[in-house]
Amino acid sequence: MATSTSEGPLIQPRPTRVAAAETPRAALASPVVIAAVxxxxxxxxxxxxxPIAIALLLSFVLGPLVQFLRRLRLPRLLAVGLTVLMTMGVLAALATLIGVQVADLADDVPRYQRTIERKIEGLRESPVGRLTGYVANIGRAIHTAGTAEQTEKAEKTGPAPKAEPEPKPVVVETRQPPPGPLEMAEKVLAPVMQPLATTGIVVVVLLFVLMQREDLRDRMIRLAGSSDLHRTTVAMDxxxxxxxxxxVAQLALNTGFGLVIGVGLYLIGVPNPVLWGIFAALMRFVPYIGAFLCALLPMALAAAVDPGWNMLIATALLFVVLEPLAGQVFEPMLYGHSTGLSPLAVLVSALVWTWLWGPIGLLLSTPxxxxxxxxxxxxxxxxxxxxLFGSSPALTPVENFYQRILAxxxxxxxxxxxxILQQCSLSAxxxxxxxxxxxxAARDAARGVLTVExxxxxxxxxxxxxxxxxxxxxxxxxxPLAERGDDDEARPGTVPFAPKPPTVPEIWAREGAVLxxxxxxxxxxxxxxxxxxxLAKRGLGTRVVPFCDLARAHIDAFDPGPARMTCIVSLAIRGEPTHLRRLARRLEQRMPRVPILVGLWQVDDVAAAAAAxxxxxxxxxxxxxxxxxxxxxxxxATPVAAGRRAELAGADAGA
Incomplete structure (x- = not known):
């Protein structure tokens, strides 16, 4: 999200770190070993x-509900129990509904077979189908010609010797005894044992996480560092x-998306709209390919149900309209313009978590x-x-600038x-x-790491x-005009308009008025x-004077011209700046009536620099x-100063 202009145009820079020239091999191997483990x-x-990851993510979703029940003065145990029971009830209802919808769809699939066959036949009779048939016929003709040539060669070489007749195999049938009650129970329960075990672990971990929420927070604060408890506590909270x-916002948005998809498919006439609405809500948790997957199956079913193509086109338009609307309009309104991840990080994390944990890893990759x-x-x-994964720039604007000029x-x-200038002024x-x-750059030069080139x-x-x-x-x-109020002034938090440049006296507008x-x-x-x-942008006449032109050997030959003020500029001075003190003394002796301003950029103690x-x-x-x-x-420009300037000019003319 964009930084407010009132806070400055820049992100607070991290301390600049300079890597060592050589890194021991052990220091490089240690992170690799840790990552591999x-x-x-x-x-x-x-x-x-x-299941632990699912429980932790559910704790973030259910935490606000537990806090709400706690504010109603319910004991923590009761609040957590009610929250988990309601969640399990909702999930069980969804699972039952999905099972009923899938069974209904499986029963109706044979009815769609004739429609699919007619559409395939129609595609064959279309120009594209006929062209495909022509290509297939040519391929068969080439294959037939090759087979005939091989047959002719075989006939010329004569018939092959007759082989001995193979003995007929003897069929042996093995009869198993009827399964007992335990074997039947194992066959029935085996497919559901793994999901039940996973669900049990999720529920148990979720209960303990919600019950021990404050204790886990304190432990995270200790891991993060307890030297500054205030900062760490604020950051963790x-x-x-x-x-x-x-x-919570993502869950609400995806639920609403699935609801709208289900209603839209119901109005279009696609069978089992409830199933596809739930499927669309789940697939929106999958980055990038989720929107494509949730549209693929309903479109295939619409093509199988409708003898024409209207239902397929309407289904495609429904997803084409709703997905960008949800992603580009409602997502920024609910939880900002992004997840805080870079696009490459979202893609890489989806691949890595899918490789590690399979389809469930794909669903959990972004969270x-x-x-x-x-x-x-x-x-x-x-x-x-x-x-590595955040969306904020890896380098601060200062580091980015120095890296670019260094390159x-x-x-x-x-x-x-x-x-940057879209958010701040040029001087800023x-x-x-x-x-x-x-x-x-000056620090690197002082350390001797910059070559002459x-x-x-x-x-x-x-x-x-x-x-x-x-x-x-x-x-x-x-x-922007949209951010301005009725009084034609910028609202609080927006950038104020630049004032008009002041009128500069002619004597200050001459070239070299400010050295x-x-x-x-x-x-x-x-x-x-x-x-x-x-200064030139404010109408002043300026002139840049190199240090060598004001050296002791050249100061007498220096022509100050119509100078009204002298500005000495230096970067990052260290210790006693003897050369600047001598430079200021030479300028004062050469131009005793011209005031001197010393600009020492990036100096923390201005008073000490002023004394130096x-x-x-x-x-x-x-x-x-x-x-x-x-x-x-x-x-x-005041009248008194103008009169004093005229007196000085007359005195100089008389002299």
């Missing part, structure tokens, strides 16, 4: 694990509520994988499950920027993504991205170019820098 346990223990809400993803989202040690792929970085994107990504490629990629974003306005995205001076870091010049671009680099103002974000410069522009 888990998979083997799931496969060989499926007779026990399947939220996960349990979300899973219960999702499963089980959802549970695993929720655990991975709230348990640090299982975070890899959320990364020398500014085009994809541009595409990613376009997506620069602050939240680009500057933090440049800081990652990689540094050059990163600079070129960042410069290309900045140039591509030059035409993008620095304004918040406008809220954006880069530090000596290999990406400081790119950071200065970003600030210059944002003396200047008029200190900021740590691009937004704060642009606001400080615009405040100076507004102050310079």
């Amino acid at each position: 888990i998979i083997a346990g799931l496969y060989f223990g499926r007779e026990i694990l399947i 939220d996960a349990a509520r979300r899973l219960s809400r999702y499963f 089980l994988t959802v549970c695993l993803v929720v655990l991975g989202r709230h348990v640090d040690k299982l975070e890899f499950l959320d990364v 020398e792929d500014p085009e994809e970085a541009q595409e990613h920027a376009d997506l 994107y620069y602050d939240s993504v680009v500057v933090k990504g440049l800081e990652l 990689q540094r050059s490629a990163i600079r070129e990629s960042v410069t290309e991205l900045i140039d591509e974003l030059a035409g993008h306005p620095d304004a918040e995205p406008e809220a 954006c001076v880069a530090g000596r870091g290999f990406l400081d010049e790119a950071a200065a170019a970003i600030l210059a671009q944002l 680099v003396p200047a008029g103002q200190h900021v740590s974000t691009l937004r704060a820098a642009t606001e400080a410069v615009m405040a100076a522009v507004r102050q310079d």
Whole structure:
């Protein structure tokens, strides 16, 4: 689901981890061995694990009902017992109904034989059938010609010698004694023993899970980590509520879908509509192929019942209309746009669980994988499950940006920027993504893991991205008209409209009115170019000055031009930034009347940085820098400031 714009355009980034250069073989083998043991346990223990999994999933569905009965002041034992008894009654009624419907369908199948034969005969007489017959005749002719050729060769070689007549076999009949009562009972009960045993395990486990719900929650909290009980408790309660809400909503939606399908098939005239409605409700739990399977059998029956094709077409249209309506309209309304799983994860989980547990694994694949993803989202040690199967991006926007420029792929970085800029302004994107990504690059450069070629490629990629974003306005995205109120203002929670740019005095609009001076870091010049671009979008004249142009040997030859303000920009300083302090001193000596603003991006302690680099103002974000410069522009535009500026100009002219 989309993140609210009031919370910022980005997902909270995880701490950036840098892998070691070499990983011991034992560290690689250990997860493989653990995964193999888990998979083997799931496969060989499926007779026990399947009913336990069904019971756990049913506990999420029945948990709200138990809580409702508890709020009616019923004892827990009575509330759990009533819930389980009602569930068993509903399931028994459904099983009985399905059995009656299947028996009725089996009795009616011989009546449909003549209709099927007539339709097959009609297909044979159709153009497609005749073409198929022609192809079959040609094949038979080719086969006959080959057989005749073999017969001629056999006749030329002469008759084969007569073989000895084989003796006739003697028929031996074995008579079994009539089965006893125990053997009859075994034959009758054998097919139902396995389902009864599975049902018994499900009921017993379900009773204990519902009775010990709080105890199981506490144990999960202990497994997740008890160092921060408040955070862990909130996370577990939220996960349990979300899973219960999702499963209940999915059960309600699939039940309603089966009910509508049953009514629709009844109106169309398809036999046994109750059976197909229940079948459709069950098959909607199966991802991707469930909708196809639940439509296949009713369509085949409609083709067998109706002498024409109207019933088949009506049945197909019923599923074609209702399935997208349920999947694209009602599912987002009930439990969001997705299950929290990526499409590939849904497909892979369906294949894996089907391989492990058979058809029941296919039915349980999505709910089980959802549970695993929720655990991975709230348990640090299982975070890899959320990364592998979750629908959220594997990399944060900052990591994605740095990875793209590191791979020398500014085009994809541009595409990613376009997506983020639909939710935030350009300055917010620069602050939240680009500057933090440049800081990652600066850290890697400080660690010595970037080659000279990689540094050059990163600079070129960042410069290309900045140039591509030059035409993008620095304004918040406008809220859709549907989200605006009657007073033509955005509703709470939506993005406000961008204010009109202020009127800039002519002296501030000259080229070079604001000098954006880069530090000596290999990406400081790119950071200065970003600030210059944002100020230029507000009507200011800017100029980017490299660090080398203001070195001690070149400072006297530097022409400040019509500079009204100087902004020193640096990324991720560490320790005492002596070079910035000396740079600020040289600029102050060269331009004593021009105020200096120092922008130290991604600095946590601004006060310490201000003490290290003396200047008029200190900021740590691009937004704060642009606001400080615009405040100076507004102050310079006042009548008092204008008169003072005229006096200074006259004094300079007299001198």
